Amino acid sequence: MAHIVILGGGVGGMSAAYEMQELARPQDTVTVVSNHSYFQFTPSNPWVAVSWRKKEDITLDVEPYLAKKGIKFVGKGAKRVHPEKNQIELEDGSNIAYDYLIIATGPKLAFDEIEGFGPGKNTHSVCHVDHAVDAAKDWETFCKDPGHIVVGAVQGASCYGPAYEFAMIMDTDLRKRRIRSKVPMTFVTAEPYVGHLGLGGVGDSKGMIESILRNRHIKWICNAKVTKVEAGKMHVAEHNDDGTLKKEHTLDFKFSMMLPAFKGIDAVFGIEGLTNPRGFILADPFQRNPKFQNIFSVGVCVAIPPVEPTPVPTGTPKTGFMIESMVTATVHNIRNLLDGKQPDEKATWNAVCLADFGDSGAAFVALPQIPPRNVNWFAQGKWVHLAKIAFEKYFIRKMKKGNTEPVYEKYVMNMLGIKKLH
DSSP: OOEEHHHHHHOHHHHHHHHHHHSSOTTTTEEOOOOOEEEEEEHHHHHHTTTOOOGGGGEEEEHHHHHHHTTEEEEOEEEETTTTTEEEEETOOEEEEEEEEEOOOOEEEGGSSSTTTSTTTOOBBOHHHHHHHHHHHHHHHHHHOOOEEEEEETTTTTOOOHHHHHHHHHHHHHHHHTTTTGOOEEEEESSTTOOOTTTOTTTHHHHHHHHHHHTTEEEESSSSEEEETTTTTEEEEEETTTEEEEEEEEEESSEEEEEOOEEEOOOTTTTTTBBOOOOOOOOTTTBBBBSSSSSEEEEEOOOOOSOOOOOOOOOOOOOHHHHHHHHHHHHHHHHHHHHHOOOOOOOOOOOOEEESSSSSSEEEESSSSSSSSSSEEEEEEHHHHHHHHHHHHHHHHHHHTOOOHHIIIIHHHHHHHSOOOO
């Protein structure tokens, strides 16, 4: 009998729980440990921030749905993972033992790395649904007395899609309210060019996104480091391609949403052999930690190096399809170990993304994620907006039903007309 613990209840954690339970032996126990009692469909957070969705539209209480599948749930946060003891110390002082651990925590949001940055200070975020709820309150106040918007992603960020999404969604919402003409907007990003996406660009993403920003009257600053944020004032250092300082900007704003850099969560940060210096989980090609070989990891918490050097640090995104493939590889490899075999399944680290722009959208496929690629495709159109709405409903329904089918294989692949994602 083995106890398989999944640390985290997000997209990766919930998917891992359902797939692991289906693949585990009858005598094994699967448990999810999470500091939240609910699952949130994070890709919908930009809609929440402009009140197109409410929190309850994109969240669900996980315990009853897990229980239907025979999966246990512990709704307590992890204080520290103790890999040498095969234990997780919880925030209430109790411990939970495991035979195998799947770390699927997502990241710690590194707002503290920039003075005055983040929710509760001077900028908003759409990384968590509660951040988006708070942003929505200020958005309504802003729309009554509009002004300059600064939006984008700071140095070290690795998830750029939601920044572009939210810029376009705000633009769409302002036009619907017929006040867009009162709102100058500037996109600030650590990327060396718009459309880089932490991937070195995909297809003609640079040209297409530049065109979209121009058509929507959004200015941009690339190779940007945010050095400090004050109330209504952002200090930005723009750099040349060789990394030298090009220009310093002081941007006044009345509303700002900037995505942060990510780190590993405190419960794992600094554990030698488990994490890299940023706290991300080290993993071999089978998603297994090289030192602690009963620990696997999936999703944003996994250590992946940048695709290429950039003048201002940029990270590598982990898109939904990549996370899904990590999950499938992980649970099959744990089953192999339970059967006395060695891991043999590898994740396909391909990037597939649907980005909603409010009334249009963009989709890209990068196979593999790191160039040169077999498929390098980027497209835009209203169909992406409609597809993402449908995908949201499809994925939340999957979480409720405990469906283990690979969503990106069954849904996105068919929608994009791609026969094979591997």
